[in-house]
Amino acid sequence: MEWLKWEDQERVRARIKVIQEDGAAAEEMGIGTPKPAVPKVEHAKAGSGKCFTCKEKIPKGELRIGYKASNYHPQCFQTLNVYQGGADEIGGFEDLIDGEKQALEKLFGKAAEKRPAKEENGEGPPKKKEKTETVEDDPETLKKLKKQSDTLWAVREKFQENLDSHEMEELLLANGRYKTKGGPDKMLDQLIDCAVFGVPAKCTKCENGTLFFSTSAHAYQCMGNISEYTRCMHSTRKPDRVPFRIPSKMKKSNEFLASYQIPQLTERVYSAAMLKEVPLEKAKPGPSLTRTVGATSEKSFLSSKSGGRQKMLVKNGCTVDPAAEKAEKL
Ligand SMILES: [Zn+2]
Ligand SMILES: [Zn+2]
Known part of the structure; x- marks a missing residue:
């Protein structure tokens, strides 16, 4: 982030905040566990779309993650740190070829490994997710x-x-x-x-x-x-x-x-x-x-x-x- 221009840093910061607050708000409304937004992965169709984080073009045919109306390089999306799920829970994951799946698993991990063992075995209720604490600079x-x-x-x-x-x-x-x-x-x-x-x-x-x-x-x-x-x-x-x-x-x-x-x-x-x-x-x-x-x-x-x-x-x-x-x- 240090090497982004200031206005870009602000933009990315604002974005992270919006994404975090969306999650928190849904949780506060108390409708059980809110369904978190699910990112989707696909191959870039045109090659003219830009990654929201780094503003570089995403070349045609390369993996692109769509999340809340913006597109990202998988790596850039991962560094935003707003998605807690596994690679295999990303929409469109199953349609990828093996090498691409592995690349995403490297970035995001697998869902089964991320979930606490207890929940996986069906013992006890799923642990309530800790609320994301937003740290802001004075x-x-x-x-x-x-x-x-x-x-x-x-x-x-x-x-x-x-x-x-x-x-x-x-x-x-x-x-x-x-x-x-x-x-x-x-x-x-x-x-x-x-x-x-x-x-x-x-x-x-x-x-x-x-x-x-x-x-x-x-x-x-x-x-x-x-x-x-x-x-x-x-x-x-x-x-x-x-x-x-x-x-x-x-x-x-x-x-x-x-x-x-x-x-x-x-x-x-x-x-x-x-x-x-x-x-x-x-x-x-x-x-x-x-x-x-x-x-x-x-x-x-x-x-x-x-x-x-x-x-x-x-x-x-x-x-x-x-x-x-x-x-x-x-
Ligand atoms: Zn030393
Ligand atoms: Zn990027």
């Missing part, structure tokens, strides 16, 4: 969140206009950081975080790990290692920061870098709703598929000097995935 926090979002976007646009990917990478290296998996977008995310808030200081737990912001965990996660085989599990929402530096050599070759005053924010503000979704205990760096390679490369980055470092980047430049971003669009 106006002060919302104001800060808006300012933060607008600032990050403004800097992003400037950087995008005035820096090429080599310069972005050079800036990262100059600040003791490195490019991670995920392409130019991820590199830019990282760079802007450092430029606006300051560069996250090295990890305090393993003493040399690099902290990366994860948009799905809403936290900075350490990519370092405690020992050769043990990965550091440190995560924090308020890392210490060191000033972002731009090498004078780069200022000489790029006029923008010489003159642009990067707007500064003291620390990252988090939305209460997002934090409720991922408490810090759960924001630990998860097992990442690329982790094994990444583990060795973080070490190499730290010990190698610029020449060797350059080589490492070519070889291992895309090996670390700090975030395992599953909610990256929301």
Whole structure:
């Protein structure tokens, strides 16, 4: 969600609220258990329809979930977190081919596994579903969140206009950081975080790990290692920061870098709703598929000097995935 423009964040927030309140209202009317809205899955017919959450087109023939008059990518719908049922309870599930069914089961689980065992065996009444608690941000926090979002976007646009990917990478290296998996977008995310808030200081737990912001965990996660085989599990929402530096050599070759005053924010503000979704205990760096390679490369980055470092980047430049971003669009 952090990387959506502010008005889009508002739109998605409003949507989640409406969906949650619909459920709560029906429950309050006391008509037994309300029948929750059932999402439907089908293959996109035209390829021109857009996903409500990420606003990207849903390509023709791909799976599309329809829910309360909006369409979503299955992944985007899952991150909205408004549907509690299993994949096999989604309308149209039976018409899918096996591979598609499995993909949905991965996202939403199976109905039988979700239902408490008791209810399944018919012992005792079905447990009353806990009412969804809507957490809202106070106006002060919302104001800060808006300012933060607008600032990050403004800097992003400037950087995008005035820096090429080599310069972005050079800036990262100059600040003791490195490019991670995920392409130019991820590199830019990282760079802007450092430029606006300051560069996250090295990890305090393993003493040399690099902290990366994860948009799905809403936290900075350490990519370092405690020992050769043990990965550091440190995560924090308020890392210490060191000033972002731009090498004078780069200022000489790029006029923008010489003159642009990067707007500064003291620390990252988090939305209460997002934090409720991922408490810090759960924001630990998860097992990442690329982790094994990444583990060795973080070490190499730290010990190698610029020449060797350059080589490492070519070889291992895309090996670390700090975030395992599953909610990256929301
Ligand atoms: Zn989407
Ligand atoms: Zn660490």
